[in-house]
Amino acid sequence: MITDGFLYLGVLLGLAACIVFVSQRGRSRFFRYVPGFVLMYLGTAALNTAGLFGESDSVESTGGSVQDALLPAMILLLLFKCNIRQIVKLGPKLLLTYAVTALSIVAGFVVAFLFLHGALDDGASKALGALAASWTGGSANMVAVQGVVHAPENVFGYVLIVDTVIYSLWLLVMFGSVGFSERFNRWTKAKTASFEQQETAGEEEGRMDLTSLMTLIGFSLFASAAATWAGEQLPEVGDVINSTTWTILIVSVLGLVIAVTPFARTAGSSELAMIMLYLIIGIIASESDFSSLTDAPLYLLVGVVVMVVHAGVMVVYAKLTRTELFSLAVASTANIGGVASAPVVASAYNRQLVPVGVLFALIGAFAGTFLGLTTVQILSVV
Template identity: 70%
Template sequence: MITDGFLYLGVLLALAACIVYLTQRRSYRVFRYVPGFVLLYLGAALLNTVGVFGDSESVEATGTAVQDALLPAMILLLLFQCDLRQIIKLGPKLLLTFFVASLGIVVGFVVTYLIFQVWLHPEAHKALGALAGSWTGGSANMVAVQGIVHAPERIFGYVLIVDTVLYSLWLLLMFGSVSFSDRFNRWTRADTTYLDARTGADAEKDGAQKAPIDLASLMALIGGSLFVSALATWLGGQLPELGAVVNSTTWAILFVSVLGLVIASTPLGRTAGSSELAVVMLYVIVGIIASESDFSSLAEAPLYLAAGAVVLLVHLGILAVYARLARVELFSLAVASTANVGGIASAPVVASAFNRQLVPVGVLFALIGSFIGTFTGLTTVQILSAL
């Protein structure tokens, strides 16, 4: 049993390193369907379930300190690529489609909570809000919401399973939608001429100009992000708490989110290695959260899977109605939905299935989600708690 905080952190980092190596260097079929974050969650939770991690002040203090330090730094680095100038180029109709997709997710959670509330855990609204953060942003937004609202670890484990299973099925559906896109577009009477491939070419050029990762860029990113994290945490502690959601962590996340958007529009936003370092931090945070979970009460997981399915069905219905009324083509709907539910890893892939020149549209959609996902998740928590 591990009761030393440093050894505990070392085991989590070693486990994360093994998983990243296998997913990046080995082409096992399972890695196509199960993300590395989920494998890390399952592995760390299993270690805790069998008693490898013991209850001790050292372990708890180490996990809390590292998570609190890395969370704002991770959000800051993830937003370095979110250039508002490129997002504005998408045009009002594409942007509206993305926000309708996000709204459909939130409405789906409200409808689902009203249906399933009687059977759910009293604090399930917190975990569902974290899932809403993931389904309107990404995994980083999920852990950010979790870090603010402190959903029970057991319930959070359920929604992570929901996130993995339903995301995989949703991705298959979005890929399959390519085959009937022409018929769908005729049904909605959509005009596809407003999709400007030149926006994609501009974004691809920007991406190609990034310098290679070197020691100077790594030190600047590590030192700068951790300093901003410390400063944001201190500032958050000086500001008043407003209700159950707006606390010191919320203020810190808001501060780094705004700063990240500002930096993204400057040359600093193109510093090499920002996304890679952010993913490293995300692995550490997910490992810490998972190490506080166990598999002793998985009997409730099917209930949360059913709830997640209802969310996506409501989301799909809203998109269908919107497409018919606004005459929107399937490409925009599929990529906007994938950017919400799947995030940066899957939205460009689905976009490429429709048209390779429009891949950056998927990237920009996902980047919008990476900014709004945390706040959408927190809003969902507030709405569900009021119900």
């Protein structure tokens, strides 16, 4: 049983290193559908269920302090590639399609919660809000919302399973949509848009070296500390807007500002953010176990309802606005899958459209956290 804080962090980082090594160097298709961070959560939770992590002040204080320090820094680094000027170039129709896609997912959570909340756990609204953040942004947004609302660890484990299963199935559906896109476009009477190839931030990155890594580590952690201090000085509003919310808002705005400057091209920001994400997920998972995993199917049903509502809204929107299937598929994948999968689905339609998928996903990297917090607020009053 581990009760020492340093050993605790060492085990988490060691597990993360093994998962990243195998997933990056392995040839199995398994890792295309099950992201490494999910394995990190499941593996850490399994170790905790087996009794590896003991309850001690050292472990709890170490994990909490590290998570509080790394969360704002991670969000800041991830937003380095979210160049608002490139996003504006997408045009109003594509931006509207993305907005409707994201809002349809939030509406799906509201509908599912209305029908099933009586059978869900007390903290389900918080966990589902975290899942909404993931499905309108990405894993980092899910972790950010969890850091604000503190959903019960076991329930958070359920929604992570839902995230993995639904994401995998939905990605297959989006790939399959290429085959009937022409028929769908004829049905909606869509005029196939001639999308201009977009330039994406990060293509001019230099070589990752000691200077770039030290610069990013030092700046991101300093910004995290400064934003945390500033957030503690601002007033709390309701149950959602607290010091952590203010901190995340501050680093999110700062990230958007930096994204349009040459500093955003400093090499290594995405890689460093992923290291932080793995460690944060490990800390969260170390407080959960699989003792109540039989409740997960109920949360899977919630996920299915959300997807049905999402798909229904998007089909109606496409018919009313004569929108082509490409926009719907890439916007949906950018929300639910994030930057890792949206470009892949876009390339299945046309390789020149890959930057559109990237920019869609980058919008979610900023908006997902706040959409997730909004979902928590709505579900709490339903």
